[in-house]
Amino acid sequence: MGRWAPGAQGRLASAAVELYGEHGFENTTVAAIAERAGLTERTFFRHFADKREVLFSGSAELQSRLVGGVEAAPADRAPMEVIAAALLAVDGFFEDRRDHARRRQAVIDANAELQERELRKMASLAAALAAALRQRGVGELASNLAAEAGMAVFRVAFEAWVKGTDDRTLTDVIRAAMVELRHLTSGEAPAR
Amino acid sequence: MGRWAPGAQGRLASAAVELYGEHGFENTTVAAIAERAGLTERTFFRHFADKREVLFSGSAELQSRLVGGVEAAPADRAPMEVIAAALLAVDGFFEDRRDHARRRQAVIDANAELQERELRKMASLAAALAAALRQRGVGELASNLAAEAGMAVFRVAFEAWVKGTDDRTLTDVIRAAMVELRHLTSGEAPAR
Numbered sequence: 001m002g003r004w005a006p007g008a009q010g011r012l013a014s015a016a017v018e019l020y021g022e023h024g025f026e027n028t029t030v031a032a033i034a035e036r037a038g039l040t041e042r043t044f045f046r047h048f049a050d051k052r053e054v055l056f057s058g059s060a061e062l063q064s065r066l067v068g069g070v071e072a073a074p075a076d077r078a079p080m081e082v083i084a085a086a087l088l089a090v091d092g093f094f095e096d097r098r099d100h101a102r103r104r105q106a107v108i109d110a111n112a113e114l115q116e117r118e119l120r121k122m123a124s125l126a127a128a129l130a131a132a133l134r135q136r137g138v139g140e141l142a143s144n145l146a147a148e149a150g151m152a153v154f155r156v157a158f159e160a161w162v163k164g165t166d167d168r169t170l171t172d173v174i175r176a177a178m179v180e181l182r183h184l185t186s187g188e189a190p191a192r
Numbered sequence: 193m194g195r196w197a198p199g200a201q202g203r204l205a206s207a208a209v210e211l212y213g214e215h216g217f218e219n220t221t222v223a224a225i226a227e228r229a230g231l232t233e234r235t236f237f238r239h240f241a242d243k244r245e246v247l248f249s250g251s252a253e254l255q256s257r258l259v260g261g262v263e264a265a266p267a268d269r270a271p272m273e274v275i276a277a278a279l280l281a282v283d284g285f286f287e288d289r290r291d292h293a294r295r296r297q298a299v300i301d302a303n304a305e306l307q308e309r310e311l312r313k314m315a316s317l318a319a320a321l322a323a324a325l326r327q328r329g330v331g332e333l334a335s336n337l338a339a340e341a342g343m344a345v346f347r348v349a350f351e352a353w354v355k356g357t358d359d360r361t362l363t364d365v366i367r368a369a370m371v372e373l374r375h376l377t378s379g380e381a382p383a384r
Contacts, residue, residue, distance in 0.1 A: 080376045116308040119315055123307075144348040145369060146376050152340035160333060177337060184272045184338050185377045 009047045009057075011037040016054040017100060020107040025051070025114065055104055055114065058093070059121050063128050065090050070132035079138050083150035084178050086129065091171045094161075102162050126151040153177045201239045201249075203229040208246040209292060212299040217243070217306065247296055247306065250285070251313050255320050257282050262324035271330050275342035276370050278321065283363045286353075294354050318343040345369045 015036035019028040030051055034041045048054050069089030073082040094101060108114045130147035134140065157177040161170045168176075207228035211220040222243055226233045240246050261281030265274040286293060300306045322339035326332065349369040353362045 078376070115315075116312060119311040120308060123311055141348065141352060141369065141372055142376060144351070145344065145373050148344035148348055149341055149373060149377065152337065152344050156333065156336040156340055159336070177333065180333055181337050181341060182377045184270070184334060184341065185374045 017103040079146040271338040
């Protein structure tokens, strides 16, 4: 278990994605999750509102890291540099978590309702990034575009990282995707 | 009524978004929509599976225009040029429909379930664009990034167009957003 999961919350999250993968999300009960983690249902409900929220409990911290990254960027940085800095500020959040992320993704890919929840999360993150850029005085169109393009990079990089079998970290993949996006939009021939 | 809505289907769609706006999506019945359009419920169900599908019935045509735009682009075009051509291939689909699009958007913005359906539609469009790029021999990362960035442009431009009070067409706004995205990713100072 990685450093992200030192206590009960991490054990419950690991147990949950394992069980969702083995038996399906719908067929897994909170009682079974607690049992697998060697904890009680009461402990489960101290950490999570329900079994769906186990999969999305990191959203608030992810959003606060992204928005914090925008706020912390030097004032003279261009919007897309600010977004890049914010995406790289998630460094550490996902490290040591690729196996967990992979299992979680498989569960989400198998369930339409969870996919919709995930899409809403991504849309919320984009809206939060755009709002943070506007706070810096960036215009509305540029804020929205930079935030949406940034989340496009994040989604694509995250998917590639989760599927990947090499040793690259998520931030390595995000950096490569930012470079690729610049190539693409500049009209240069992309790396094939 | 615009050229997009010459017959029963268009009259039903117009009546539906009017009623959703007046009474809320949940409080509107198919019977009320049919009555407002001067048609029967039976006619409604010839055109739409249910009252939700009235809001999403254009998705299939939109997707086929976008994918058709990718397929029709000359073989030597770079991926982002292909995506730009595809976005501009929706020209005509939305023209004369801004009032309808604005009313529809207000209905969707007021209902979490409809927002999720809209997000799923956008994700499907991005996946279809990425698949069409891969068919042209574009690599996976570049296909995914160009498609996601293209849909980012589309979403932001569509929102600006729907909210806008000037005479710009959707394609005018899409062109401006593509230029802005290139500025942003190139690291140039954006237009504020």
